[in-house]
Amino acid sequence: MKALVCHAFGPIENLRVEDIPVPEPGPGQVRVRVRAAALNFPDALIVQGLYQVKPAFPFSPGAELSGEISALGEGVKGYAVGDRVIAASGHGGFAEECVVDASRLMPLLPGMSFEQGAALVLTFATSLHALKDCARLKPGETVLVLGAAGGVGLSAVEIAKAMGARVIAAASSPDKLALAKQVGADELIDYSKEDLKKRVDELTDKKGVEVVYDPVGGPYSEPALRATAWRGRFLVIGFAAGEIPKLPLNLALLKERSIIGVYWGDSTRRHPAEHLANLHDLAAWFAQGKIKPVISETVGLDGAADAIKRIANRQVKGKVVIVP
Numbered sequence: 001m002k003a004l005v006c007h008a009f010g011p012i013e014n015l016r017v018e019d020i021p022v023p024e025p026g027p028g029q030v031r032v033r034v035r036a037a038a039l040n041f042p043d044a045l046i047v048q049g050l051y052q053v054k055p056a057f058p059f060s061p062g063a064e065l066s067g068e069i070s071a072l073g074e075g076v077k078g079y080a081v082g083d084r085v086i087a088a089s090g091h092g093g094f095a096e097e098c099v100v101d102a103s104r105l106m107p108l109l110p111g112m113s114f115e116q117g118a119a120l121v122l123t124f125a126t127s128l129h130a131l132k133d134c135a136r137l138k139p140g141e142t143v144l145v146l147g148a149a150g151g152v153g154l155s156a157v158e159i160a161k162a163m164g165a166r167v168i169a170a171a172s173s174p175d176k177l178a179l180a181k182q183v184g185a186d187e188l189i190d191y192s193k194e195d196l197k198k199r200v201d202e203l204t205d206k207k208g209v210e211v212v213y214d215p216v217g218g219p220y221s222e223p224a225l226r227a228t229a230w231r232g233r234f235l236v237i238g239f240a241a242g243e244i245p246k247l248p249l250n251l252a253l254l255k256e257r258s259i260i261g262v263y264w265g266d267s268t269r270r271h272p273a274e275h276l277a278n279l280h281d282l283a284a285w286f287a288q289g290k291i292k293p294v295i296s297e298t299v300g301l302d303g304a305a306d307a308i309k310r311i312a313n314r315q316v317k318g319k320v321v322i323v324p
């Protein structure tokens with residue numbers, strides 16, 4: 001089978017599409033014939049050795065996918081060969097076949113394409129977990145989303161709207177902001193040109209926002225924390241800008257603000273019931289048309305390394321989907 005293969009941590013250019021043996025599922029695992037796999041920022045980190053998870057070599061990136069089950073490992077119950085599924089694979093998805101633990105599967109939803117299925121779980125479940133379980137977002141509160149046209153950012157805009165919040169979307173260009181507007185953002189800030197804190201003050205009558213969703217880090221985190229209201233919640237999602245910011249803790253004290261770390265992957269393993277409830281919410285919202293993954297382009301396996309390079313270079317909007 002064909003797969004995008006990483007033999008050693010290093011530059012993204014070193015990734016190659018190769019012919020490798022079809023993997024066999026072990027006990028509790030299934031093999032999925034991959035119909036679509038979605039690109040995420042961690043794919044760029046994992047192949048460079050910059051991600052918290054470091055798979056054994058050789059491996060393929062690709063953290064989420066959809067497809068049909070092509071083989072069952074020993075002891076797997078509740079699934080059959082041919083079932084259409086979505087899988088949170090962690091890695092291995094940029095390949096024609098991928099082995100995943102059966103516990104990381106859910107059925108592809110009715111009316112959902114393989115591309116949409118591949119692009120649903122990682123971003124939307126992260127944003128729902130962050131806004132619901134971590135921030136306890138209430139209807140009528142205001143959420144500031146940084147990197148609002150990125151994968152997790154766009155999903156946060158959609159989820160916050162589905163939860164009844166007012167959303168201020170911040171991003172670095174007019175076309176990225178237009179995309180955030182298209183999925184429901186109420187207000188827009190171009191933080192490449194505008195002063196983030198000043199604009200939030202203007203948009204909230206100096207009160208600030210109740211929740212900040214920050215997948216970007218770098219120079220934006222401190223002004224965003226300063227723009228957080230009394231008893232506001234600041235969600236630490238990621239550091240796509242590359243720099244992990246160091247924030248003055250007096251900003252937390254002065255307004256009784258909470259700074260909350262979010263680690264979706266680990267939380268799904270530690271709190272499986274909470275994760276399952278969130279997947280049910282996502283399925284219901286998808287069926288009601290309240291949320292929908294925004295797929296900006298689809299590429300073949302041959303285009304996957306280039307797409308990984310582009311997400312690392314801030315050149316991707318919404319989700320890129322790889323169709324092997």
Ligand SMILES: NC(=O)c1ccc[n+]([C@@H]2O[C@H](COP(=O)([O-])OP(=O)(O)OC[C@H]3O[C@@H](n4cnc5c(N)ncnc54)[C@H](OP(=O)(O)O)[C@@H]3O)[C@@H](O)[C@H]2O)c1
Pocket residue numbers: 039040041042122123126147148149150151152153170171172173176215216218236237238239240241242262263264265311312313314316318
């Ligand atoms: N905590 C969790 O559980 C969890 C789960 C999933 C993902 N994440 C993390 O969330 C972050 C975003 O992931 P994603 O898949 O949504 O990525 P993405 O689609 O690339 O979005 C990230 C956004 O960050 C902004 N950005 C600012 N400076 C950048 C730079 N130098 N390079 C690249 N992007 C830059 C870009 O928006 P502008 O150009 O508009 O600034 C971009 O749209 C990553 O750090 C990822 O590891 C965390």
